[in-house]
Amino acid sequence: MGSSGTGRKDKGSDSSTHKKNSKRPKYSRFTQQELPACKPILTPPWVIAVFVAIGIIFIPVGLVSLSASEHVVEIVQEYDADCIPPDYRKDKVGYIQSDSTNKTCTLSMIVPKQMRSPVYIYYQLENFYQNHRRYVKSRNDKQLRNKAGEQKTSGCDPEETAAVGPDKAPIVPCGLIAWSLFNDTFKFSFESKVLDVNKKNIAWESDRKHKFGSDVYPKNFQNGSLIGGAQLNSSMPLSEQEDLIVWMRTAALPTFRKLYGKIEQDLHANQKISIIIQNNYNTYSFGGKKSLVLSTTSWIGGKNEFLGVGYLTVGGLSLTFAVGFILVYILKPREIGDPSYLSWNRNPAGHLIS
Structure with a gap:
C-alpha cells in the first residue's frame, strides 16, 4: 500500500513539474488565431x-x-562662366585662387512675370557631392551644441585643430563641412535703388534652437594655410550665423539649392534687376557649376x-x-x-x- 501510494505521489509530482516547465503558451484566442478577421x-x-x-x-x-x-515664377541665372574675365577663361582655377584678381561681377535679370513677395534667393551648386561619406561625417555635433563641448573635435579630421604657438587649439566649428562654407555674395538693385535682402529665419528653427548653441563662438576658423570658404564672425554665436546653419544641413544629391535670403517686396514684370556678385567660391577645380535662383512659392513649395x-x-x-x-x-x-x-x-x- 505504502509503495503504491508513493508511486502515485511521484507520478502526480512529475505531472506538475512537466506542466511548470512546459513551453506551450497559455491558451488565448489571439495565440490560437481565433479572433474575428476580415478576409476580403x-x-x-x-x-x-x-x-x-x-x-x-x-x-x-x-x-x-x-x-x-x-x-x-522662377528665374535661374548660371554665373560661374560669365563671371570669369576673358583673360582667364583658359585658367579658371588660377583666377579663383589668386588673391590679386578682381572677383566682382555684374549681371542682370529680367523679371518675366510679377513676383509677389517674399521672393526667395537660392544659390544652386552642381556636381558638388555633399553626400560623400567622409564629408558628411566630418563634423562634431556636440561641439556645435554648447560651449562645454568645444574641445571635442573627434571626427573632424583634417580640420580638427589649428597650430597656435606650441599647442594645438581646437577649431570651432571643426570639420570639412564648415570649412567649405559657401562664400559668394549677392547684392540686388533696381534703377539704382538697393533691394534689401533679409537673411533672418532662413534656417530651420529646430536647428537654430537645438543644434547650434547660443554660447558657442567661432575660434581658429579658416586660420590655416588653405582657406576653404567663407569666414565667420567671431563675435556672433553659431545659433545666429544662419548661412552656416543652412550649409551644414548637407544635401542628398550632387545638384542642390540652399536658401541665401529673401527679398520682401514685389518684383514687377519686365523689371530689370542688377546683381553684383562676389565670385569667390571655387567650383572650377572639380568641374562644378554655380547658379543664382530667384523664386516665388505656392502651397506645395517651389x-x-x-x-x-x-x-x-x-x-x-x-x-x-x-x-x-x-x-x-x-x-x-x-x-x-x-x-x-x-x-x-x-x-x-x-x-x-x-
Whole structure:
C-alpha cells in the first residue's frame, strides 16, 4: 500500500513539474488565431472599383499640383562662366585662387512675370557631392551644441585643430563641412535703388534652437594655410550665423539649392534687376557649376512638376487597368470560385481532367 501510494505521489509530482516547465503558451484566442478577421475576396467588381477610385482621386490632385507649380515664377541665372574675365577663361582655377584678381561681377535679370513677395534667393551648386561619406561625417555635433563641448573635435579630421604657438587649439566649428562654407555674395538693385535682402529665419528653427548653441563662438576658423570658404564672425554665436546653419544641413544629391535670403517686396514684370556678385567660391577645380535662383512659392513649395506628373501617371495607369479589367470581365467572364481552374484539377497539358 505504502509503495503504491508513493508511486502515485511521484507520478502526480512529475505531472506538475512537466506542466511548470512546459513551453506551450497559455491558451488565448489571439495565440490560437481565433479572433474575428476580415478576409476580403477580391472579386472583379471590387478590383475595378478600386482602380477607378484611385484614378478619380489622383488625376484631379495631379492637375491641381501642376497648376500650383505653373504659378510659381522662377528665374535661374548660371554665373560661374560669365563671371570669369576673358583673360582667364583658359585658367579658371588660377583666377579663383589668386588673391590679386578682381572677383566682382555684374549681371542682370529680367523679371518675366510679377513676383509677389517674399521672393526667395537660392544659390544652386552642381556636381558638388555633399553626400560623400567622409564629408558628411566630418563634423562634431556636440561641439556645435554648447560651449562645454568645444574641445571635442573627434571626427573632424583634417580640420580638427589649428597650430597656435606650441599647442594645438581646437577649431570651432571643426570639420570639412564648415570649412567649405559657401562664400559668394549677392547684392540686388533696381534703377539704382538697393533691394534689401533679409537673411533672418532662413534656417530651420529646430536647428537654430537645438543644434547650434547660443554660447558657442567661432575660434581658429579658416586660420590655416588653405582657406576653404567663407569666414565667420567671431563675435556672433553659431545659433545666429544662419548661412552656416543652412550649409551644414548637407544635401542628398550632387545638384542642390540652399536658401541665401529673401527679398520682401514685389518684383514687377519686365523689371530689370542688377546683381553684383562676389565670385569667390571655387567650383572650377572639380568641374562644378554655380547658379543664382530667384523664386516665388505656392502651397506645395517651389517650382516642381514631379509631384503633379507622378499623380497623373498613377491615376492614368489605374484607369487603364480598370478599363482592361472591364473588357476582360465582359468578353471572357468566368464563374467565381470555380474549382476547375485550380492547378491540381488540370493535367500538365492544361486541359481539365474529366
